[in-house]
Amino acid sequence: MLNLTRDGEYAVRAVLYLSSQPEGKISLISEIAETQEVPKSYLSKIMQHLVRAGLVRSRRGINGGFMLARPAESITMRQAIEAVEGPIFLNICLVKKGECHRDDFCPVHPVWKEAQRRLLEVLDGKTMAALASDGEALSKKVKKKQK
C-alpha cells in the first residue's frame, strides 16, 4: 500500500526523542511514550527492536531506561525505520535479482529501481541529529506564533 506502518512512525519518534535529550541521559519508556504519544506497551516492543538493531542501548532495573547506542549524527531516518520494518522494497522485484522472473525483460523494473533510489536518498540523507536540530528550530517558531 506504499505507506509507513505505525511501527516505523513510532520508531522514528522514539529515536528522535532520544536524540533530543542531553548526552548520556537515560529516558524511561513511559517518558518517551507520553511525549511522543505512543501507546506505552506498544512502544515497549518497538524499543526492543531498536535495541536489537543496535541503535539504542537499554538498562534494566532501577535507574534503567534507554539511551542512544551511537551518536545521533550516525543514525539515519532509514535506519530507524528499517530497524522495525525490515528492509524497504517498493516492489518485490527490488528484493533481489530473479525475485520476479520477469525482471530481465520488464520495462517497469528500472522505474521502481529509480523510484526506490530517490526515496532512500531522502531517508538516508536525514540524520537524527539533523532532525533534532530542525525540531528545536520549529518549536521556537511555534512558540513565537502563539504569543
Next chain:
Amino acid sequence: MLNLTRDGEYAVRAVLYLSSQPEGKISLISEIAETQEVPKSYLSKIMQHLVRAGLVRSRRGINGGFMLARPAESITMRQAIEAVEGPIFLNICLVKKGECHRDDFCPVHPVWKEAQRRLLEVLDGKTMAALASDGEALSKKVKKKQK
C-alpha cells in the same frame, strides 16, 4: 509497509499491455491475464477499476474486450497505480494538513513530504507510451542474448 500491492502491480501490467497493442485493437481479459501472468478472475476486478478510473474502455458481448480510453502518452504509471490503490501517501500526515496533529511542529513531516515528492516525480514522469517503447527495446535485447 512501503510496498506496492499486487493490485497496483497488475494494473500497471494490464495498462502496459494495452499500450503495447496496435491502435484500436480490442484485447480479451484472458489474453491479458495469460501474457501478463495475472490470475484471470482477479484481473477482472482490476480491469473494472481501470475502466471506472477512465483509463480503459470496455465493450461487452461478442467481440468485446478492453482498449485504452486515452492515448498511451497521456497515461502515467502513477495514474495506473492510483486507479486501483487509491492516492499514494507515504505517511498519514501527507493526506492533508492536520491529519496528524503534530504536523505543525514535527521535523519529520517535511522529510516525508520531500520523499513523496521525489517518488511521485518518478512515477509521474513515466508514461505508458514510454514504457511500451522501453519494453520493445528490451525484448530485442533479450532475443539477441538468447542466440
Next chain:
DNA sequence: GACAATAAAGATGATTTTAGTCCTATTTAT
C-alpha cells in the same frame, strides 16, 4: 428470438498484516 461470448458486479473466504494488550521473567540499585 435463441444462443454464445463477453464484461460487470457482488458475495465469499483464506491468509497475513497491523496495531495493539497483557502477563511473566529477568535484571539491577538500594
Next chain:
DNA sequence: ATAAATAGGACTAAAATCATCTTTATTGTC
C-alpha cells in the same frame, strides 16, 4: 529482600491482501 525497570512471549480484534465463484447484463450472429 524489594522495588523499579526492561525483555520477551502469548494473545487478540480488525483490517488488508489476494484471490475465487456465481449471477447478471450486454452484444453480435444465426
